[in-house]
Amino acid sequence: MTLKGLHDTIQGAFLWFDCHLWEFDINDRRYGLPHDDDFGFEKVYNATTTRLTKLRDSGITEFLYTYDMGDNWEHHVEVLKLFEMPKGARLPVFIDGKGRTPPEDVGGAPGFEMFLKAMADPSHEEHDNLLQWYGKPFDQDNIETAVVKALMNRLANMRRSKK
Template identity: 45%
Template sequence: MPEPSRIARLRISLDDTAPVIWRTVEVPLSASLKLLHEVIQAAMPFQDYHLFQFREGAVRYAIPDPHWPDGNTRSAKTTKLGALIDRGTTAFAYTYDFGDNWQHTITVEEVGPADPEVAYPRFLDGERRAPPEDVGGTMGFEEFLEAVTKPRHRERKRMLDWYGGPFDPGVIDQETIEAAMAKLARRRAIGQAAFAKSRSQGA
């Protein structure tokens, strides 16, 4: 079966959170790791302000810095998700924001044929709201939750003002997640159509 017609169901778990913050998504095997990064950003959602990397064993996948060559870093733009999965990878790591250091475990739950009626990538399920950007990592997030979930906490108003509104840790922002995922799916469809057109014109 050709690679573009296969999809992977992935579970994205944010490490060191209890209860665990997690999402399940479906992503084509033909997607680059850069696109998978964008899928994770949409699924949490984060704001994509910071650097990221994937890690599989000793190999790091990121956006290489031409000024700082690193023999262990491969390009996330040119590495396909299918390249990892087809060599037997069942789990790998993703880190976003090297300051707050949000470490995630990506688990491959299933690989199968794509549904031709479905636009990929797509969001399937998840639990709990992701941390706000720049909250200060796991410890900062714990302090933030302590403040915003206790009505009499002395830092509650300041934290909510900083965040910009109410924060319910038990409720994910599904509407925002699905809108961001649909945007990625549309962009991918436009790219595929343009590629198919260029191939037919060159034939």
């Protein structure tokens, strides 16, 4: 899998829509989507061609993934265990999760904290606005396992068709 594939997997796990900038910061190198102009910033390495096996073979076991530079969702990614993929297995696959992820465009960690308070309290001044914005009550315990599994299956099928 490439870093772009990992990005897609994280997007699916979080039920996000991949509509913001993102990057991986690995050993002081930035990886993201290639672009024609670097706008005067440091070089961005191509996440569509950088494979996770390259990181593994280099001994890299942790790195940073940032999504939505405005909301600034920073994810510390740590490799806990390596395993041989069973023959015929399709990846990615959703194994388990805990807690509902923040909605897209909620305003980063401070916005999500306010969102949780407002959604839990019908008397909160922002409750009705946020309920309308989100479209339904927010259940922190419902991670929508079936939806996440379906997204992972879709990604696995896309990876298989590219081979």
